[in-house]
Amino acid sequence: MARIKPLILFCLIGILSSFNIASAQKLTVQQKVEVLVKKMTLAEKIGQLNQYNGDWDATGPVTKDVGNKLDAIKRGEVGSILNITGVKHTRVFQEAAMQSRLKIPLLFGQDVIHGYSITFPIPLAEAASWDLPAIERSARVAATEAAAGGVHWTFAPMVDIARDPRWGRVMEGAGEDPYLGSLIAGARVRGFQGKGLGNLDAVMACAKHFTAYGAAIGGRDYNSVDMSLRTLWEIYLPPFKAAVDAGAATFMNSFNDLNGTPASANSYLMRDILKGKWGFKGFVVSDWGSIGEMINHGYVKDNYEAAKASINAGSDMDMESRSYINNLAKLVADKKVSVVVIDDAVKRILTKKFEMGLFDDPYRFCNADRENSVLNAPAHIAAAKDMADKSIVLLKNENNLLPLSQNLSSIALIGPLVKSKAEMKGFWAQNIGDESQIVSLYEGMQQAAPKANLLYAKGCAITDTSKAGFDEAYKTAMQADVVVMAMGERPDMTGEAKSRSNIHLPGVQEELIQKIMATGKPVVVLLMSGRPMVFDWTADHVPAILYTWWLGNQAGTAMADVLFGKYNPGAKLPITFPRTEGQIPIYYNHLNTGRPAHGDNDVNYTSAYIDLPNSPKFAFGHGLSYTTFKYSNLKLSKKSMRKDGSITVTFDLQNTGKYAGEEVAQFYLRDLVSQPVRPVKELKGFEKVSLQPGETKTITFTINKQKLSFYNDQLQWITQPGDFRLMIGSASDDIRLEDGFTLM
Ligand code: GLC
Numbered sequence: 001m002a003r004i005k006p007l008i009l010f011c012l013i014g015i016l017s018s019f020n021i022a023s024a025q026k027l028t029v030q031q032k033v034e035v036l037v038k039k040m041t042l043a044e045k046i047g048q049l050n051q052y053n054g055d056w057d058a059t060g061p062v063t064k065d066v067g068n069k070l071d072a073i074k075r076g077e078v079g080s081i082l083n084i085t086g087v088k089h090t091r092v093f094q095e096a097a098m099q100s101r102l103k104i105p106l107l108f109g110q111d112v113i114h115g116y117s118i119t120f121p122i123p124l125a126e127a128a129s130w131d132l133p134a135i136e137r138s139a140r141v142a143a144t145e146a147a148a149g150g151v152h153w154t155f156a157p158m159v160d161i162a163r164d165p166r167w168g169r170v171m172e173g174a175g176e177d178p179y180l181g182s183l184i185a186g187a188r189v190r191g192f193q194g195k196g197l198g199n200l201d202a203v204m205a206c207a208k209h210f211t212a213y214g215a216a217i218g219g220r221d222y223n224s225v226d227m228s229l230r231t232l233w234e235i236y237l238p239p240f241k242a243a244v245d246a247g248a249a250t251f252m253n254s255f256n257d258l259n260g261t262p263a264s265a266n267s268y269l270m271r272d273i274l275k276g277k278w279g280f281k282g283f284v285v286s287d288w289g290s291i292g293e294m295i296n297h298g299y300v301k302d303n304y305e306a307a308k309a310s311i312n313a314g315s316d317m318d319m320e321s322r323s324y325i326n327n328l329a330k331l332v333a334d335k336k337v338s339v340v341v342i343d344d345a346v347k348r349i350l351t352k353k354f355e356m357g358l359f360d361d362p363y364r365f366c367n368a369d370r371e372n373s374v375l376n377a378p379a380h381i382a383a384a385k386d387m388a389d390k391s392i393v394l395l396k397n398e399n400n401l402l403p404l405s406q407n408l409s410s411i412a413l414i415g416p417l418v419k420s421k422a423e424m425k426g427f428w429a430q431n432i433g434d435e436s437q438i439v440s441l442y443e444g445m446q447q448a449a450p451k452a453n454l455l456y457a458k459g460c461a462i463t464d465t466s467k468a469g470f471d472e473a474y475k476t477a478m479q480a481d482v483v484v485m486a487m488g489e490r491p492d493m494t495g496e497a498k499s500r501s502n503i504h505l506p507g508v509q510e511e512l513i514q515k516i517m518a519t520g521k522p523v524v525v526l527l528m529s530g531r532p533m534v535f536d537w538t539a540d541h542v543p544a545i546l547y548t549w550w551l552g553n554q555a556g557t558a559m560a561d562v563l564f565g566k567y568n569p570g571a572k573l574p575i576t577f578p579r580t581e582g583q584i585p586i587y588y589n590h591l592n593t594g595r596p597a598h599g600d601n602d603v604n605y606t607s608a609y610i611d612l613p614n615s616p617k618f619a620f621g622h623g624l625s626y627t628t629f630k631y632s633n634l635k636l637s638k639k640s641m642r643k644d645g646s647i648t649v650t651f652d653l654q655n656t657g658k659y660a661g662e663e664v665a666q667f668y669l670r671d672l673v674s675q676p677v678r679p680v681k682e683l684k685g686f687e688k689v690s691l692q693p694g695e696t697k698t699i700t701f702t703i704n705k706q707k708l709s710f711y712n713d714q715l716q717w718i719t720q721p722g723d724f725r726l727m728i729g730s731a732s733d734d735i736r737l738e739d740g741f742t743l744m
Helices: 004-026 029-039 042-048 069-074 087-097 123-127 132-148 168-172 178-193 229-236 238-245 267-277 303-313 323-333 339-355 368-374 378-391 441-448 470-478 509-517 536-541 552-563
Strands: 050-053 080-082 107-110 206-210 250-253 283-285 393-397 410-414 453-457 482-488 523-528 544-547 629-636 646-655 661-671 682-691 696-704 722-731 734-743
Touching (some): 042 050, 042 323, 042 339, 069 087, 087 368, 123 132, 123 168, 123 178, 123 378, 178 229, 178 238, 178 682, 206 238, 229 238, 250 267, 267 303, 283 339, 410 470, 470 509, 482 509, 509 523, 509 536, 544 552, 629 661, 646 682, 646 722, 682 696
Parallel strands (some): 523 544
Antiparallel strands (some): 393 544, 629 646
């Protein structure tokens, strides 16, 4: 009998504990979060709201340190670490977290903006592809590699609308248009998060920078933003709403003040809009130090007030300002911040950690075998090449100089970027991956035209003013059948804190182009940059120009394939190219004014400059092909519709040239009479169509209430009866078909 008792007891514990395990497994994430939060001390809760940099690459101004961060993690004072990559390293930090009292795992965040080990074209280049599946795949590959590298969370996509190319971060987004930008935001969020958090190839996305950061006055990074709420809702918010709709796990607020209130403490943005109207359930991280920087803004007097303003406004996690870790406990004691507010932030963060499966296995993203097998996979390289092909914009091709014949006997490659490799990665590229694997233009040409005699001269540097190399470049060009020039900025002339007041092609590069043109040889110029540059003489005098941005690992291969016509370029500009800085801001969806200029040189009491043509150098949506396309047979299902009705628009698109090619047919609408007034055109649809020579496809667009609605001055989303124009074309300034209809 005596022996039976322990046995019974043992079985009972077994049943109970299995019941506990079973019941624990049956708990929802929310229930698990509630159970855990109840166990946490206030200090442990505040620790979850604190994010430190990993002391390797700093992506912001490094403040005085807090001593050993591993010890802080063991004390439960840290919820997330950024800028630590590689499973060997993330494991060390996670092991420290497992020594904390409640063993709450860390989140590892990283700026995986356009690729992880295999670098893809910069986001603005990808936007030029207008190819949503390719853009989603690019993010998917980046997420797959980053997750294998121990990253849980990418600080991407950056979805800031940008209308000012002086702003260095224009490279990081999708350009000037809210419709295109919203579709791309959704594609990137879906790409990063894949089949959902918890999958080993999914990372949390982070829609940033919330918000209107791209409207910094003067295009000067971090500068103030001042705009009407109608412009905010009409132009700058839509891509963020698209990110919410796509399920973005997190948001990041921006450095700028919006109409005087810094984004980090802007409860209108975070509480009213994001977490209120839009019902966002994820969490918001500040930008680097942005909470503490509100002292500089003059919005608060110290970090105590900064922490109070930010946490109450909805900033859940404090990146690197130490305001939360150093002040929230006192703010709660002083009854300036409620524990309820703290708990909401903690629950949002813990929910993501549970969804990522980190409580089941904190090391599930720390698998060295997976890291070795996933990074740099051939399929990733192929995807990068495909994206690069699709990102190259053919700005000009007079007399069909391009594509080049592969039978050319000698080609002169001239310019400071001909042999560049690391530069092809652009800004925000990771310091991961083997840079020797990046293909330069020179190497791409060697691969594409092995029989050609490739001549080379650097000619000049990117920014300095020496012309010492001009003569050698001239002589080199004289020996060749054709000249290909690789010109542009340095990759660190765009990106964060890289605004330029002068966005001309830097240094003496345009003079070198003039010198080479004087040889009389056929000249092709490739322009590499993260922004629209100004290159007026080149644009007017060089017969063939390709804008290649920064194309990533497969840059040279893609450029060579386009030059020789192995790939027929089909990209379109996602942002307007000004003639000069004096034209900025200039964008396609502008209002008409009471004195619109008619044509480039109409200055007769019109809204125009007397010293510059009115049009941009290259318009939003511009991009040529080696073939030509004919738009015809426009039909509307009816000429009027009611608010709850629709009109079906069809037209035929034919490839009338001799090369297979892709065309992005663009669909614009104009509301002719409305209060307030509407832009002269707004992108409301597009279709990227592949056509063989001679092939015709019928394309369909649908007009519905959503496409005719807009915000009035009371921020109501309305439609107004009246007449509309529809315009279909190859660019915003190349309309091929037009018609009108009426909203009853
Ligand atoms: C930077 C950037 C932000 C980035 C963060 C972390 O300052 O503004 O986009 O994600 O810090 O690197």
